[in-house]
Amino acid sequence: MVASTSKNRKIKNEQAVRGFTRSEEKQIEDHLFSIFNILPIIGGIFGYHQSPKWSALTYTLNIGMYTSVSLTALNLLYCSYLLRDNLSQVTMAFHCFLISCVVMTASISLTLQRNKLIEFLLKLQFRGPLAEYHDSDYFQALEGKTRQRIFRMLVIFLSCYGACGLIAVIFPFVDLYLKNADQVTNVPEIYWKGLPFAVWWPYDVHNSTSAWILCFLSQGIWALFAPVIVTTAVVLCFYGAELILNHFKLLIFSVKNLDQRTKAMYERKYKENSRTQLENVYEDCFYECIVQNVKHHHIILKIVEEFLALANYAIAVPFFGGALLLGLAGMNLLSTDDLRIGPKIFCASVGATEATNMFLLCVYGEKFQHEGEELFNSIICTRWYKRSMKCRKALMIMQCGSFRPPKITAARMIELNMATFSNLVNSAYSIFNLNSVASATEDK
Structure with missing residues (x-):
């Protein structure tokens, strides 16, 4: 009896400090494992701690990932400085550096907000229904479609980013076979032959097999971690958005x-x-149904705020650098100072995948706005004028709350919608166009 009381007190204290119990945390870990398998721990997005073995695997992979990505990012930044006079090389190096920044930001921000992420998923999935009509067949069908959609996105993004990594690893050997990699730059201690991208290295990679293997492995590990981190972070963001959109559709x-x-x-x-359907009693039931909708809508808006806080930095970084990323890819494609085809195909594939990623984020932002507008229109079409005064007031409260549809933003500054994506593409084209004009002027 004393042991049971002590255990209950411990659980209550734990819930008071973290907002959830260890069993609830395990529920979320099992839930994410059923969707993402081990991708969250490889990407350093969400660690599994169901057992000492899982914790050891999580910490080992996190240490390896942060070490690899941070050292590669510093190396790429230094290479960008050394190769500043070589357009194709500096765009390639800085492009990969920006990818490293996106990767680190996504991993660190979501890791630091682990408790908030657990609470967010607990509210949506495990802590009882958000509304009395939660168990409808319509909502169950929505959840089934969400699972299928998230699985398809995982396959698509892993395939796309994985293909980018394979291109980075394989095509340097194609360039060696075609003899396009004989002379790329004269900058000392910069090596490129048989490597995914030009890099600074303290040892002579071109004349030492062991140095080349070490350098190649360091870049290969980076090319393994980066796609997994970006894919997991992006699809996890889409999953959260899907869960919220399902509740909007249910409402x-x-x-x-x-x-x-x-x-x-x-x-x-x-x-x-x-059979008699007394008017007053029927109106009371109608009013109670409206109150259920008002409460549900209020909960959804709170969850949207939590979602924006969670995905704030993970969304903001790629969008602030989005135009630059796409512009750098275009500049590298049309550069003439490097005959290698590997960097150009790599930049084209990464640029296309990044554009797809940003496009889908904007599509989800557009969906939030559309569902908010549809909710507002649905309230207008309820024939409210035929109802009692208290029903009209309740509908008016809900209508006022849905007047401004929720918006997905990056750092609460950039609103994500198709207009934003259009501006992003135009900005990327502007960077590319300015570079073309500058090159034409120099040729004259």
Whole structure:
């Protein structure tokens, strides 16, 4: 009895400090494992600690990942400085450096917000229904489609980013075979032959097999971690957005079916009077259904704020550097001071994948705005003018709350929608166009 009381007290103290218990944390770990398998721990996004073995694997992979990515990022930044007079090389090095920044930001920000992420998923998935009509067949169908959609995104992004990594590793050997990599730059201690990208190295990589193997492995490990981190962070962001959108769709569906819900509630509570349908009692049921919708909408808006806080930096960094990333890819493609085809194909593939990533983020931002507008229109179409005064007031409160649809933003400054994506592409084209004009002027 004393042991049980002590255990309950320990659980309550733990929940008071962290907001959740260890068993709830294990629930989330099992849930994410069922969707992402071991990708979150490889990418340093979300560690698994179900057992000492899982904890050891998590810490080992995190140490390896942070060491590899941080050292490679510093090396790439130094190379960007050394190769500043070589357009193709500096764009390639700085492009990879920006990718490292995105990778580190996503991993560190989500790792530091692990507790918030657990609470976010607990609210949406495990801590009871957010609304009384949560168990409808319509919502179950939405959740099934979400699982399928997230699985497809995992396959697509892993394939795309994995292909980029394979291109970076394989095509340097193609350039060696075609003899395109004989002379790329005269900068001392910069090596490129048989390597995914030109890099500074303290040993002579071109004339030492052991030095080349060590250098190649360091870049290969970076090319392994970077795709997994970006894929896991992006798809986890999409998963959170999907869960919220499902609740928006459920709310809209319930508003459109207010009359059916009211009749069902009336028949459930007042079976003996189902034929007479006393007007006041029926209006009370209608009002209760509206109150359920108002509470559900209020909870959804709070969860949207939590989602924006979680994904703030993970979304902001690629968007602030998005135009630069795409512009650098375009500049490298049209550069003439490097005959190698490997860097150009790598930049083209990475640029296309990054553009797809940003496009989907903007698509989800557009979806949030669309669902908010549809909710507002659904409330207008409820024939509110036929209801009692208290029902009208309740609908008016909900209508005022949905007047401004929720918006997904990057660092609460850039609103994600298709107009933003259009501006991003235009900015990238502007960088590329300015470079073309400058090159043409120099030729004259």
